Amino acid sequence: MKEDKHVLCDNTSDTGDGCSMLVELSDDDPFFDKKKVDLYFGQIDGMGLYSPRNEMEALNSMLSLINTSFSSQVHMQTHALQDLQDAIVKRIHEFGAKYKVENKIDKSYNCDKEKRLVEWAENNGVKTRLQIAYIEGAGRGAIAMEDLEVGDIAMEIPASIIISEDLVHKSDMYQILEKIDGMSSETMLLLWTMKEKHNCNSQFKIYFDTLPENFNTGLSFGVEAIMALDGTLLFEEIMQAKEHLRVQYDEVFPALSKDHPDIFPEKHYTWEQFLWACELWYANSMKIMFADGKLRTCLIPVAGFLNHSLHPHIVHYGKVDSATNSLKFSLSSPCSVGEQCCLSYGRFSGSHLVTFYGFLPQGDNPYDVIPLDFDVDSTDDCPLSNWTTHMVRGTWLSNNQSIFYYGLPSPLLDFLRRARSPMPLTKTLIEANLEVDKQVLEDLQSTFNDMLENLGDTDLVDRKNASWDVKLALEFKEMQRRIFSSITTSCSTGVQLVEYELSKCKAEDKDKVLAR
Incomplete structure (x- = not known):
């Protein structure tokens, strides 16, 4: 059986040689496993692996490279690096402001136990610029006691109390x-x-x-x-x-x-x-x-109060600093005084977060995917489409709703097209391609209409008096319903697009016949 490969295109900065890097990833590659969803949905419009999280990580990686380059540069280059550093920090600030979430602190909650824990931790070497508070809708969390900048250490935990x-x-x-x-x-x-x-x-x-x-x-x-x-x-x-x-x-x-x-x-x-x-x-x-x-x-005492966010302030925190033998939580995004400081638990779907953490995050989670079970033909020779698994997510996350894309992932559409027609298909407006796309969209629409029906009616439940677990279950179900509905809507709109183009093709064919 041919090993499944996926190609990641990584464009380097302009160094004068115009070089770029192609990395082949196999399904068992740890990096592929982490980036699988980004890779799967990132093959539209040349956007690559763009997502808010990837954007923030890229900006911080650039900032880190610049910081390490200062010591080896001459005076003129240092000025250029400083300008670039300032521009990146400004971009990070703009990005953070765009996704900033307002939180309301419940001051009636008694935090005496949490305060005693922080005092104990500080007596054992912990350094923190965060305060524990009870946040409405999120439970206990960590609030910035001062304005924190990119690169600042919000919390430092000695390994001795881990x-x-x-x-x-x-x-x-x-x-x-x-x-x-x-x-x-x-x-x-x-x-x-x-x-x-x-x-x-x-x-x-x-x-x-x-x-x-x-x-x-x-x-x-x-x-x-x-x-x-x-x-x-x-x-x-x-x-x-x-x-x-x-x-x-x-x-x-x-x-x-x-x-x-x-x-x-x-x-x-x-x-x-x-x-x-x-x-x-x-x-x-x-x-x-x-x-x-x-x-x-x-x-990790005290650090366990840091909540998860789709747009976290802290992203990289998994390595003990050998020089200080402590774990440092440094900021990848600025955090204002009084703002909840969040980290990332990982690229998890809502189902994983509900099962093992007990919550659904605020906002649109790009990792809320619905896996689809198909018998994938492992003999396919197209490396970019040779996926062993397929999935969908809310089509509102896609920037391309046009013909041949429909807000749906390209690997899925390409697989379904090949299942319909053994002949190589191109994204050209000819009748054969359009007929295949129409069949694919109608099949998907039918499948997800059935899935919507299987969800049942949640309006019959008395949510006001429901227990915490029933409320969370219904919240998850509504999220699933929204995803399913977006797919059926995109399929319906896609069929209309295809039928319009088909009518144009048939009219052109008719004109050609009459012209003879």
């Missing part, structure tokens, strides 16, 4: 757990957490005291909320995730509690406690590269 697997290795349970086949470091951390939260002498007692009794993620959805998700893929995702966790729990309990009751007391190792620990680590953990070069899954 919770990682090293703590498990020092505990009395490690000698037992390391002998169990298939026991991962992540599972060890879960079991350590379940006991440590009850330890009155724990180094992290103040941290555990600030944690909620319930995390309210999709893993805690009740029956009514699960049923409200009927007709969505999230229904299956949550059911499968909960089943996986239950199997994982049953593999070690109650056996561990029976064999080692002093180390794993039953009262601390119930299914409910296990699920709580899972939600804690899913919703609050970060992957951190330590100074020894090892990547560890960690809990």
Whole structure:
């Protein structure tokens, strides 16, 4: 079978040689996995991998290169670099202002526990320019206490207070757990957490005291909320995730509690406690590269209050600075005093965020995609269209609604066209191409009309008196409905475009016949 490849075009700056770079990415390439959605939807109008997040990352990469270049430049070049630096910083400010979100702080919320945690953290070397507050619609978050600029460090956490697997290795349970086949470091951390939260002498007692009794993620959805998700893929995702966790729990309990009751007391190792620990680590953990070069899954006191945003202030934060042995959260976008300072949890879809974090982000999430199941022909010779998976998202995110594009992803349309016609197709206004496009659009419209119908009617639910999980389930379902509706609308509009061009082609053919 031919290896699937995808080409990334990276245009370099104007250096006088007019060079550019072509990088071939395979499906198992880590970079491809991170950028898959951007690559898939980025083949329209030569826009490449443009997205607000990619734009911000590109500007910050340029800024970083300029900063490292200052020391090696002569006086005249330094002036040019300074001008370029100022221009990029100005662009970042404009970009940040465009996506700035106004938040309202609930001053009635008692933040005493959070204040004690910050005091404990500062006594242990933490430096922060953020204040913990309760934000309406978002829960606890971090607010800037002063105006912060691009490159400023909003928070610095010493590695000594980061919770990682090293703590498990020092505990009395490690000698037992390391002998169990298939026991991962992540599972060890879960079991350590379940006991440590009850330890009155724990180094992290103040941290555990600030944690909620319930995390309210999709893993805690009740029956009514699960049923409200009927007709969505999230229904299956949550059911499968909960089943996986239950199997994982049953593999070690109650056996561990029976064999080692002093180390794993039953009262601390119930299914409910296990699920709580899972939600804690899913919703609050970060992957951190330590100074020894090892990547560890960690809990980071105080930093866990930073909320996710589609337009975050902090993007790169996953590596401990070897010089200071601390984790620094530097800003990629400015944050004004009183503004909530956010970071990025990753390029996650709404379904992932609901399942493991318990929220949907504000704004249009470009990673809210609907995967489509097709039997892809692996013998296709077109490298740019040879995808093993296909997907759609809200067509309002596309800048190209014209003929042959319709706001839909090119890889999907090309695949469906090839399935309809074995002959090579070009984007030219001839009858054969238009007939194929009409069939493709009508099939897609029919498919997504059925999916819309399967979502059912959510207006019958009493939202005002609904529980938190039902409200979140309905919010997700409405987001799915909006995506499905945009696709059916784009298909309908596309069919009209095609029929108009078909009528022109047929009229021209008729004129040619009459001219003979």
